[in-house]
Amino acid sequence: MPDDQQPRTGSSPTGAGRTRRHRRGLLIAAWSAAGVVLLGGAGAGYAYHRLNANIDSVDIDGALGGHRPAKLGNGSMDILVLGSDSRSGANREYGHDSGTARSDTAMVVHLAKGHKRATVVSIPRDTLVTRPACATADGRTAPAQRQTMFNSAYEVGGPVCAVKTAEQLTGLRMDHYVEVDFTGFKDLVNTLGGVPVTTTRAIHDTKSHLTLAAGTHTLDGEQALGLVRTRHAVGDGSDLGRIQLQQAFMKALMDRIGGLGLTTNPAKLFAVADTATRAVTTDTGLGSVDKLMGLAQSVRHLDSTNTQMVTLPVRYDPSNPNRVEPLPRQTAMVWAALRADRPVPAAAVTGSAGGRGDAGGVLQAEPEPKPSASHGG
Structure with a gap:
């Protein structure tokens, strides 16, 4: 939906036990960033303490x-991966700062038992849900609200309310929470040396400030951010088309991370770890170098070939085409599959508005060279 149709009301985000004001913004693959952090271990002393001090937690x-x-x-793990559309601070260049923030991108990342397979379920930000009662930043309690957009939960009560809403929607315990901001996302892509992709047709979106000719590119941070914010130039111009593009880029990002040979290049490894830890906000269960390292080690075998990506089955709201509603039977199939630690069946997303169009086909990942001891990334 157009940005200027997004309502901007409600309280500022809140987060109990934060070490300092959290970073906000777009998150396409913060869990992949966490997977990069200390992939093979961190040095002691200064490096360890610097990385630890970088991390914000809730x-x-x-x-x-x-x-x-x-x-x-059952050995599986579910992580709510979230970003927000705040335009404050270093992110002000990406739009008007209204003083509030909403989750711009939301994904439930399900790591199967053994963490060698994953399913990523994108939740459209305009999905109509029942938001539970949530604590606000000023100590009040915002009453529960029916038929409100999923992304409003973050605006009302920050990460805690977003997790509470996700758990009510899915019936699943969110074991962890990860968030990253616009600037952090750009910096991560730049530290990785860009992400190689091929666009099957030209993209020109004045809203996301992206112009790309058809062909092969190595996207820098600014271009990558523009790409994952693009919707007016792909598909039907809705958030559903943008999600398809985001999922395609996430696969390319995963392959880029896996192809850099970070374990054989300590300087590059530290640079990526430093950028990633500064970019992400996590729950306290991941809020240290040691805890992030444990997650990173557990997902080291994941790549795009063993990661399933789907969009929550939805239909456009008949009374408002700028909103979408979950398809109850098919949505139940998605969450049941995750609960049973199985891939989401094709029947769950058949007929969903999220599967229409070809926005995801606009982007193709370029094959990464096999890492070697001399590969500096």
């Missing part, structure tokens, strides 16, 4: 208490 478990879905206990 005590989501403490804020939500025991009134949550039970942990699955």
Whole structure:
């Protein structure tokens, strides 16, 4: 939907137990950034303390208490990956700062038992949901609200409310939370040396400030950010087409990370780790170098070939084409598959508005060279 049709009301985000004001913004692959952090270990002393000091965290478990879905206990893990559309601070160049923030991108990342396979479910930001009652930044309680957009939860109550809303929507316990901002995303792509892609046709979007000819490119951070914010120049111009483009870029980003040979290049590894830890905000369960390293080691075998990406099954709201509604039966199939630690079946997304169009086909990843000891990235 057009940005100027987004309502901008509500309280500023809140987050109990934050070490300092969290960074906000777009997140396409923050979990991949976490997978880069310390991929093979960090040095001691100065490097360790610097990376640790970079990390912002939110005590989501403490804020939500025991009134949550039970942990699955089958060896799988679910992570809410979130970004926001705040235009404040270093992100002001990407639009008008209204003083509030909404989640611009949301994904539930399901890591299967053993973490050698993953399913990523994109939740369109305009999905109409029932938001539960949430604490606000000024100490009030915002009452529950029906038929409100998913991205409004972050505006009302920050990461804690976003997790609470996601858990109510999915029936799944979000084991962790990861967020990154516009600037952090750009810096990560630049530190990786860009991301090689091929565009099957030209893209020109004045809203995202992106112009690309058809052909092969190595996108720098600014171009990558423009690409994942693009929607007016792809598909039907809706957020659903943009999600397809984001998913295609996420696969290219994963392959880029895997192809750099970071474990054989300590200087590059530290540069990427430093950028990634400054870019992300996590829950306190991931809020240290050691904890991020544990996650990174557990997902080191993941790449685009063993990662399934789907969009929540939705239809356009008959009364407002700028909103979408979950398809109840098919949505239940998606969450049941994750609960059973199985891939999402094709029947779950058949007929969904999120699968229409060819926006995802606009972008193709370029094959990465095999890493070697001399590859500096």
